Amino acid sequence: MDLDLVHDWLSTDAYWSLGRSREAVATAAEHSLNVGAFTEDGRQVAYARVVTDHATFAWLCDVYVDRDHRGRGLGNRLVAAVAQRVDELGVGRTLLKTRDAHDVYAGHGFEPVPDPDLWMIRTPPSA
Template sequence: MLEGYRISTKLEEMDLSFIHGFLTESPWAKGISREAVEEAIKHSLCFAVFTDDGEQIGFGRAISDYTTFAFLGDGFIKEEHRGTGLSKWVMQEMTNHPKLQGVRRSLIATVEAHGLYEKFGFKTIAKPEYLIEKWNWQAYKQS
């Protein structure tokens, strides 16, 4: 817990406009529609970070069957609140969440935050040849 902040998993507390606004400008979800964000949130275990005065300043979500697989994604902290330990706290809350205990494999895709995730047991994939992907990199491109 960090003084001045709180984390919630209650969907009704989450500011969908804030989340969509951040994601649609992010490198990994640029152009994503609000409807797609709403659908993704509805089917995920979400973690929202708030200031004590109720402003949402961060987000992360786990996509999981709660048994065999979890993908942690869409994690972010609003720029002016970075460097305070909030990312570590959110990761701690996510990896320690009761629904995610015992999951056989968890994955994260990241370009720049390897150091953060390694603190929570994530490592470069030992056998990358075991994983293949189908990636529609233009899925959010709006015509």
């Protein structure tokens, strides 16, 4: 993975990670399953990261397609590749959060969380 490029995408153009440090991108990638899409000449044009225990749970995040390569189905192919890899691991549950790509993910089996009242989140207190 071209983590310099991934950092540029995430820290300057992805609404969920604006300002993320290069160190945070590298640490997250090191501890995650990473999937990329590349041109025939080896240039990276998309990225997705999966946080997983490789057995029971996965969280799909940091899905990004280079602006020059959008609108060609690359996001769908990337999510399909991620879903296949997670299925191969035998993971029973994969979550994600999106503001604007519900249709992309729904086409790969994602649906709203059943019983949302059962789910909770912890956010660290502000420093």
